[in-house]
Amino acid sequence: MASPLELRRRIRSVDNTRQITRAMQLVAASRMRRAQEAVQAARPYATHIAGMIERLVLATGNDRLPPILQPRPIERTAFLVLTTNRGLAGPLNTNIVRTAVNEIDAASDAIEISVVVVGKKGHLALRGLYTLSAVFTEISDQPGINDILPLTRLLIDGYERGEFDEVRMIYPEFVNILTQQPRVVRLFPVVLPESQEEAREADIIFEPDPASVLEALIPRFVEMTVYRAMLELAASEQSARMVAMRAATENATELIEGLRLAYNKLRQSRITSEIIDIASGANALADA
Numbered sequence: 001m002a003s004p005l006e007l008r009r010r011i012r013s014v015d016n017t018r019q020i021t022r023a024m025q026l027v028a029a030s031r032m033r034r035a036q037e038a039v040q041a042a043r044p045y046a047t048h049i050a051g052m053i054e055r056l057v058l059a060t061g062n063d064r065l066p067p068i069l070q071p072r073p074i075e076r077t078a079f080l081v082l083t084t085n086r087g088l089a090g091p092l093n094t095n096i097v098r099t100a101v102n103e104i105d106a107a108s109d110a111i112e113i114s115v116v117v118v119g120k121k122g123h124l125a126l127r128g129l130y131t132l133s134a135v136f137t138e139i140s141d142q143p144g145i146n147d148i149l150p151l152t153r154l155l156i157d158g159y160e161r162g163e164f165d166e167v168r169m170i171y172p173e174f175v176n177i178l179t180q181q182p183r184v185v186r187l188f189p190v191v192l193p194e195s196q197e198e199a200r201e202a203d204i205i206f207e208p209d210p211a212s213v214l215e216a217l218i219p220r221f222v223e224m225t226v227y228r229a230m231l232e233l234a235a236s237e238q239s240a241r242m243v244a245m246r247a248a249t250e251n252a253t254e255l256i257e258g259l260r261l262a263y264n265k266l267r268q269s270r271i272t273s274e275i276i277d278i279a280s281g282a283n284a285l286a287d288a
Helices: 004-060 092-108 121-125 145-160 210-287
Strands: 076-082 111-120 132-136 166-176 179-188
Touching: 004 166, 004 210, 076 092, 076 121, 076 145, 076 179, 076 210, 092 111, 092 121, 092 166, 092 179, 092 210, 111 121, 111 145, 121 132, 132 145, 145 210, 166 210, 179 210
Parallel strands: 076 111, 076 166, 111 132
Antiparallel strands: 166 179
């Protein structure tokens, strides 16, 4: 059985840990609000730019579409895996890596695979399983559009040079504070979301012509798609960390309560034993 001194030391140690997890929970909650607002602001823009490209495709015609919009036989596929740089985010990175491994293993039997990783956690988890074509670990957890430009340029150039015929992106979608759902989307060739309206001819005049505008807009669309995924990752990371730190704080509180109860019982037992010893000694002197 532990001594009172050892119990006091454990209580102080767990209490210090609880203070740290509580502080991390508050910081994550503050950052989560900003990240959630950024995601909510980016989603309508991504929807509108997709609608604009859809109009341009209607106005251009299939025979003049840029290469990024034209599917081709798939012999090489690149996987873009988005993870965080820091841990303590619950099962977030584990779920992303598990989804990526399942997707890569399912595709590797038939086609050549390239893997591009964002985040230190993904790098550590996947470097022993696959040969990584590129790793990006310097992107902030509050990313700006300029932070993802080298990544999107790498993917666009690789697709245009024929280094791969398809790009799939794996990232966590922020649903709510408790739910971050891993998603797999095809980035190249660009797939437009299905329109909820009937297809109709574009009623906008484009200068110099729809094909030129479409070719210039496609890279912006790709950048926005990757940027939105990075914002989803940031919001998912902060929400997962807040939940994980809250659980850790609650567990530490329960542990402290149990240790204090054990300390009080041991202390009371020792006091009772000392009282019995004193009473026994007094009785022995009285009988002498």
